[in-house]
Amino acid sequence: QTVVTQEPSLAVSPGGTVTLTCASSTGAVTSGNFPNWFQQKPGQAPRALIYNTGKKHSWTPARFSGSLLGDKAALTLSNVQPEDEAEYYCLLYFGAAQLVFGGGTRLTVL
């Protein structure tokens, strides 16, 4: 059973920068895991932000960026806004048939 691990919670001040990470129990996360990132606010469906490690959807604000950081996938939020307070989930693909979400990171904007 593959486990994908994220920080349970992080806090950041408005205007600051924060990096969320996504690790795999099988080893290093690579571009071949096609990391995806989603934002979810209370009572809402998830909203896709990033795919293929660092590609943005047409609606993704420029302050969101994705990358590989060491052996993890990472989502960096720059110039954080109050509306960025949300739960963030990563999704990793393992081969053709297995997709695993991380446990989520609750981001608080202080």
Place this chain on the structure above:
Amino acid sequence: QITLKESGPMLVKPTQTLTLTCSFSGFSLNTGSVGVGWIRQPPGKALEWLASIHWNGAERYTPSLQSRLTITKDTSKNQVVLTMTNMDPVDTATYYCAHRHTSHTHRYFDFWGQGILVTVSS
């Protein structure tokens, strides 16, 4: 404009079979690289991918639930149906369907339905 909407019972009894329908517009499941996936989220918990079906009919299931899940598509109706047998209170969750793109170079979910909360209780 791509939209998806989940429908089905909001309350099922333990041991019953759940049948959920995802009705979509703005894309065709006859188009290469296109698929639809089902994802669920128990109250206060994380997202969990359940199953996907692709334009070519290929079905994929999460290993832990594979024996209980069946996903089918009706391209003429623009619908995808998920059935889950032997429902248990731990299956209480919001169930989402989402548009999926899968190719050798790109894999992602982009558009999501609003979700449907299914409660399992006697």
